Amino acid sequence: MAQRKLPLSTIRRVALSFPGVDEGTSYGTPAFRLKKRLLARLHQDGEAIMLKLSFEARDHLIRADPQTFFITDHYRTYPSVLARLGRLSAADLCKLLAQSIAACRRASKTEGSPKTGKTVENGGNRRSRSQSVLTSWFMVD
Numbered sequence: 046m047a048q049r050k051l052p053l054s055t056i057r058r059v060a061l062s063f064p065g066v067d068e069g070t071s072y073g074t075p076a077f078r079l080k081k082r083l084l085a086r087l088h089q090d091g092e093a094i095m096l097k098l099s100f101e102a103r104d105h106l107i108r109a110d111p112q113t114f115f116i117t118d119h120y121r122t123y124p125s126v127l128a129r130l131g132r133l134s135a136a137d138l139c140k141l142l143a144q145s146i147a148a149c150r151r152a153s154k155t156e157g158s159p160k161t162g163k164t165v166e167n168g169g170n171r172r173s174r175s176q177s178v179l180t181s182w183f184m185v186d
Contacts, residue, residue, distance in 0.1 A: 051130040084145040093127040
């Protein structure tokens, strides 16, 4: 893990290195989206970044490294995790964003059917739709 805070310039460089990712704002902070879907945003405290991941991946990260990964009450019901910028490297961020993009692409494939608006795979259950991502890189040595 990194020893000093990951600067916005590095976050921007890493995020925009992924094809199709655009920069904008969310709640007044820099944010990164893929096809208008939020992937990550700088937390308003300036000390953390929010990343959209599955609930499973989030829970694993928090258990594996609670000094780096955490959530606030606001994010409890969202498939998102907060990561302290002082503990992330650019390589860590790259891996996390790749997982966020994969989750985003899966979610867009299971979006709504035109007639019902419910998700095709799970009858509208938003939480389980995003729980399928967990790769070996999450494992902590």
